Amino acid sequence: MTGLCKDRVVIVTGAGRGIGRAHALAFAAEGARVVVNDVGVALDGSATGEGPAAQVVAEIEKRGGVAVANTDDVADFGGAGNLVNTALESFGRLDVLVNNAGFVRDRMLVNLGEDEWDAVIRVHLKGHFAPLRSAAGYWRAEAKAGRVPSARVINTSSGAGLLGSVGQGNYSAAKAGIAGLTLVAAAELGRYGVTVNAIAPSARTRMTEEVFAETMARPDSGFDAMAPENISPLVVWLGSAESAGVTGRVFEVEGGKVSLAQGWRHGPPVDKGARWEPGELGPVVEKLIAGAAEPEPVYGAN
Template sequence: MSSGLCQGRVVIVTGAGRGIGRAHALAFAAEGAQVVVNDVGVALDGSATGEGPAAEVVAEIEARGGKAVASTDDVADFAGAQRLIGSALEHFGRLDVLVNNAGVVRDRMLVNLAEDEWDAVIRVHLKGHFAPLRHAAAHWRAEAKAGRTPSARVINTSSGAGLLGSVGQGNYVAAKAGIAGLTVVAAEELARYGVTVNAIAPSARTRMTEEVFADLMAAPRDGFDAMAPENVSPLVVWLGSEESADVTGRVFEVEGGQVSLAQGWRHGPAEDKGARWEPAELGPVVARLLERAPEPEPVYGAR
């Protein structure tokens, strides 16, 4: 049942043709938002498919009485990202929320990872977050300087892999860790313009995770499918609403019915000699620091 939490707000969701992005687009529309559904329409590895998933999601939204338009712009192309932001302004006259979600995977162990596989994943995930954010931020800054300070929201998509590491996904981990870092910087820089920036690290069954969660693809237990992508969207919708104005620079993990706040790098134990250390002195120092520090969270897939 809709509460109208985002009534009248204009939302862009990238990578919204399938999976989590599609769930976001439908959830925002159900709460009264007008949605730009962006998806370039490619296979999991980034190759062309000839499909039009963005238009299909728009048709779903319209069939339910909502308003949406499709965009097939490449979000990792700087000019394409600018066109995407322009699409929201052209069709709906404003932009309130940007959800950066688009991504691809090329999983391999580092010793087998090819240069083009590294470049493709970094490009779509990391540049594909930066470019739309950059153009949206420029629009919101101009609005603020014109005396029309927005109540704008950016929700980025990191990953548990980006927060903790994941064996066999060095390119993906680097990109998702970069997104978490970009989130906290953007939150600080854009606060003056009425913009909050947060990130989620979702765990759900999508094209990118269907092999990982193969053992959880069976019938839902007690009627609840914990790996359904729709479980992730309620928090994203709330973060996109005006209610979330006091929350920025945070990363939330979402899985099934659980929402948690991720704790990032923090200053830990320290020893100060008051002068330059000699290399031979540092063995005992490091040992003492490690003794005083908590054990790090394990890397996903570690033995």
């Protein structure tokens, strides 16, 4: 390893398993000191009584790295504050926040319950905002004290958030919200020495290996394109000092592929110069659609 993140202090949420675990191990391998956060829940967010955060810390320490475990609920303001304090009390500062925690409760919209909507929006969207808010408060105070940080936030969106995914209305909405939150945070926090980016990963996790079993299956030999470890190199680079000029971006990453998601853009307008009558707008909309690129298909749509 190159020591790309040597002595940087990194929080990774949802780091007990899957992609988050891979991030924690990858940062530690590059010399970072890691706070491994995981509350320890099942795929649907129910309690399990397991301690995966401590297990990942043990893995890191066995490999010669430095890490501490944290089991706070990141979607709770108090828990998010405790998480940031864990980094400060354990290592004296915070340089990188990787928001990764989440779970799924998939249903078609007509069957999606209020509790299933609320739970997924809470853990993904609020679970990104609460740690981000707490970390940003610390970095703002550092900047105002004349100690401008070289800080990084890497959020976790999804292809479902960028394009939509049938049967995942709650998850898609939360992940789209994370992409929007990333843009706002990048614009607001740059003055404090903080960059904010997001990834939309595709890899084998507890959330994907059942829903997309065929796509996520391990190959008998050769490169395992769906291994969660494939996602982490980009996240580690985004968490390094080298990425200082990159902010407000959403990257798609899968296997050996990295691409930059283009997002919404203003299209060419038709301007009447006055208020439209409803009956006039049919041909206008038809013209706008005819001149635009076809939208990418929603995942799972026929």
